[in-house]
Amino acid sequence: MTDSSGSGPFTFSLDLTLEEARRRAEVMAALGPDWDPVAALRSEQEATALLYSGLDAEQQRTYAMLVAAGVLPGRDEGDATSH
Incomplete structure (x- = not known):
């Protein structure tokens, strides 16, 4: 972009x-005073575990392939309590 005189950028x-x-501030206000980030994270982890539970052999191979490719996180990645 040049200045109005055209002499340079x-x-x-x-x-x-x-x-x-x-x-x-608006996000925090919308979450409200009762929002518990630890409980929210725990619920998210439980939902993820449930989503990938009960996979048949083919689904488990596909899941493992996607984890190995970096498309999906491993089951314990990002969980500081698991290290």
């Missing part, structure tokens, strides 16, 4: 710090 910057702070 100029730097354009936009500080979104205040907008990001407002957005985060």
Whole structure:
């Protein structure tokens, strides 16, 4: 982009710090005072475990292939309590 005189480029910057702070405050307000992030994470982990439980042999091979390819996380990845 060049300046209005056409003599050269100029730097354009936009500080979104205040907008990001407002957005985060709105998210926290929408979650409400009773939101428990630990319970939410635990529920998500339980749902994921249930989703991949009871796979037949072919489904288990497909799941293992997707984990090996990095498409899906392994069952214990991201769980700090499992390390």
